[in-house]
Amino acid sequence: MDGEALFWLELALALPALVAALALKPWRMLHGPLLTPTLAALALLPWFWLLPQQLPQGLQVQLSGASLLALMLGWPLAVPVLALVALQVWALGLHDAQTVLSQWVWLGLVPATLALGWGALLRRWLPAHPFIYTLGRGFIGTALAVFGAGLLQELAQRWLVGASLDDALVARWLMAWGDAFLTGMFCAIFVAFAPQWLATWSDQRYLSPPSD
Secondary structure (H helix, E strand, C coil): CCHHHHHHHHHHHHHHHHHHHHHCCHHHHHCCCCHHHHHHHHHHHHHHHHHHHHCCCCCCCCCCCHHHHHHHHCHHHHHHHHHHHHHHHHHHCCCCHHHHHHHHHHHHHHHHHHHHHHHHHHHHHCCCCHHHHHHHHHHHHHHHHHHHHHHHHHHHHHHHCCCCCCCHHHHHHHHHHHHHHHHHHHHHHHHHHCHHHCCCCCHHHHCCCCCC
16 A cells, blocks of 8 residues: 555544544633743744754654643644644645645644543542652653654554564654653743643642642
């Protein structure tokens, strides 16, 4: 099978996610402190996604930023913001629409969704503690989400296109920790100095003393 099958798979993942996110009317969250991180994401994140196009051939360093965006804006708002980021990458970069769609799905939607699921598990099974949030969601959760998205992409390409895995999974694992380090660091900074920029953070939940 050729790349057309992969294109239809990515489209089938992207469109329902976007429709589901917009159905929740996430723009209502912009009437407050989340407007600033939203505008910052739209200004900065496209350049991280464009980075591989600016590097020498064969040197592929790719940062996602989707997990941090999901922590800051929440999944419903992060999804359309990631769509706008992808549109900027398409307008400013050299790649065609199909390649940018792949970036949107595997760099944006899938890691953001996996980060959402991981956060739900931590909320269900672990105590509400700032350390759990910053390390569990910001650092470890990002590494797992970004690597999980890369793993799913590699498996989809192998199944639909016939691409070989080779050492791709090792590279995906190593690059995931770059995202994890940045997300964990920014989470810790925002928890300390700008918790209003984290839609998934709650002082009442994480800082209130445990009830007897």
